[in-house]
Amino acid sequence: MSVTRVELAGRSYEVRVDGGLLADVANQCGPLLRKKRVPVITDANVAKHWQEPVAKSLEAAGHEPRFLVLDPGEGSKSWAVLERVMDWLLAEEVERGDHILALGGGVIGDLTGFAAAILKRGCGFIQLPTTLLAQVDSSVGGKTAINTSAGKNLVGAFHQPSLVLADLDTLSTLPQRELGAGYAEVIKYGILGDRAFFDWCEDNGAKVMAGDREAQEYAVTESVKAKARIVAEDERETTGTRALLNLGHTFGHALEAQTGFSDRLLHGEGVALGMVLSARYSARKAYISQDDAARVTAAISSAGLPSEIAALGLNCSGDALAAHMLHDKKMDAGTLPFILLRDIGEAFVDKQVELSDVSTFLGEQLQAH
Numbered sequence: 001m002s003v004t005r006v007e008l009a010g011r012s013y014e015v016r017v018d019g020g021l022l023a024d025v026a027n028q029c030g031p032l033l034r035k036k037r038v039p040v041i042t043d044a045n046v047a048k049h050w051q052e053p054v055a056k057s058l059e060a061a062g063h064e065p066r067f068l069v070l071d072p073g074e075g076s077k078s079w080a081v082l083e084r085v086m087d088w089l090l091a092e093e094v095e096r097g098d099h100i101l102a103l104g105g106g107v108i109g110d111l112t113g114f115a116a117a118i119l120k121r122g123c124g125f126i127q128l129p130t131t132l133l134a135q136v137d138s139s140v141g142g143k144t145a146i147n148t149s150a151g152k153n154l155v156g157a158f159h160q161p162s163l164v165l166a167d168l169d170t171l172s173t174l175p176q177r178e179l180g181a182g183y184a185e186v187i188k189y190g191i192l193g194d195r196a197f198f199d200w201c202e203d204n205g206a207k208v209m210a211g212d213r214e215a216q217e218y219a220v221t222e223s224v225k226a227k228a229r230i231v232a233e234d235e236r237e238t239t240g241t242r243a244l245l246n247l248g249h250t251f252g253h254a255l256e257a258q259t260g261f262s263d264r265l266l267h268g269e270g271v272a273l274g275m276v277l278s279a280r281y282s283a284r285k286a287y288i289s290q291d292d293a294a295r296v297t298a299a300i301s302s303a304g305l306p307s308e309i310a311a312l313g314l315n316c317s318g319d320a321l322a323a324h325m326l327h328d329k330k331m332d333a334g335t336l337p338f339i340l341l342r343d344i345g346e347a348f349v350d351k352q353v354e355l356s357d358v359s360t361f362l363g364e365q366l367q368a369h
C-alpha cells in the first residue's frame with residue numbers, strides 16, 4: 001500500500017492506494033465511523049460491482065450501512081439530485097461529526113463532497129474513488145461542486161475529505177474508455193511538472209491501460225503525490241500553482257462544448273486533445289521544439305487516447321472553437337490565461353495569448369491530419 005499525506009494546516013489527511021481497500025473499508029476508516037449507521041452514496045453502475053464488499057465489511061464491523069444509489073452520469077451533479085441527497089442525509093440523521101462515504105467516480109465524489117460541505121454547515125466525508133480519474137484527480141484536493149444551467153461546477157465549495165481510499169481493484173470493472181479518460185490526467189502530471197514521470201508514462205502508458213497492477217499502482221501513487229503537493233501549496237487556487245492543473249482544459253473545454261458535452265468526447269479525452277494542442281501551440285510560439293510537441297502527441301496516442309482534432313469530424317471553424325473559450329470560467333478580467341509549456345515537465349500560465357492567434361491555430365489543426 002502507498003500512503004500519501006495531503007498536508008493542509010489542521011486538515012491533513014491520507015490517500016491510501018492499494019487493492020482490497022473496499023473489502024476492508026470499516027477497518028480502514030476505523031474511528032472516523034463513530035456510529036452504527038453509515039451513509040454511503042453511490043451510483044447504479046458502481047453499486048453493481050462494489051456495494052457488496054463495502055456492505056459486508058461494514059456489517060462485519062457491526063455497522064448498519066445505508067446506501068443511496070443514484071443514476072450514473074453527469075446529470076446527477078444537479079440541484080434536483082442535491083436536494084434529494086440532502087433530504088436523505090437529514091432523514092438518516094447525519095450529524096456534523098459523522099462521515100458520509102462517497103463510493104464512485106468524480107460525479108459521486110463532487111456531489112457527496114458538496115452535500116457534506118453544506119449539511120449542518122459541514123460534516124465529514126470519505127472519498128472511495130472508483131474511477132482512475134477520481135483516484136488521481138477529483139478525490140484529492142477538496143474541490144466539490146454541482147452543475148447548473150449556466151455551466152459545469154459553478155456552484156460548489158472547497159471541502160476536504162477526511163480520508164481517501166483508492167482501491168485499485170475497482171479499475172478492473174471500469175470501461176476501457178473511462179480508464180483512458182483518467183489516464184489523460186495521469187500523463188498530465190508528467191507534462192506539467194515532472195519530466196521523469198512523463199518518461200515513465202511514455203514507456204508504461206500501454207501497461208496501465210492493459211490493467212497491469214504494478215503499473216497502475218505506480219501511476220496512481222505518483223499522480224496523487226503530484227496533486228497533494230500542488231494542493232498543499234495552493235489549496236484555493238490563489239497563487240497560480242493549482243491553475244497549472246488546468247493544462248489542456250481550455251482547449252479541451254472548447255472541444256467538449258463543440259461536441260455538446262456528450263459521450264462523443266469524454267472530459268478526459270478532451271483534456272488529452274487539449275494537451276496535444278497546448279504542446280503544439282507552445283511549439284508554434286517557439287517555447288518548446290516541434291520534436292517535444294510530437295513526443296507529447298505520441299505519448300497520448302500510444303495510450304489509445306485521441307490526439308488529432310481533425311479526426312473528430314467537427315465541421316466547424318477555428319473561430320467557432322475559440323468562441324467557446326470566451327465562456328470559460330477561467331476568464332479573468334477579460335483575458336483568458338492559457339497553460340503552455342516551456343519544456344516537457346514545465347508548464348506555465350501565459351496571460352498574453354491573443355485569442356485571434358489561437359483561432360487561426362485551431363483552424364489549421366482542424367484541417368491537419
Ligand SMILES: NC(=O)c1ccc[n+]([C@@H]2O[C@H](COP(=O)([O-])OP(=O)(O)OC[C@H]3O[C@@H](n4cnc5c(N)ncnc54)[C@H](O)[C@@H]3O)[C@@H](O)[C@H]2O)c1
Pocket residue numbers: 043044045046049072073074077104105106107108110130131133134137138139140141142143144152153170171173174175178181267
Ligand atoms: N473535484 C475535482 O477536483 C475534479 C477534478 C476533475 C474532475 N472532476 C469531476 O469529475 C467528474 C468526472 O468524473 P469521472 O470521470 O469519474 O466520472 P463518473 O463519476 O461519471 O464515472 C464515469 C462512469 O464510470 C462509471 N463507474 C465508476 N466507477 C466504476 C467502476 N469501478 N466500474 C464500473 N463503472 C464505474 C460511472 O457510473 C460512470 O458511468 C466530472 O463531473 C468532473 O467535473 C472533479
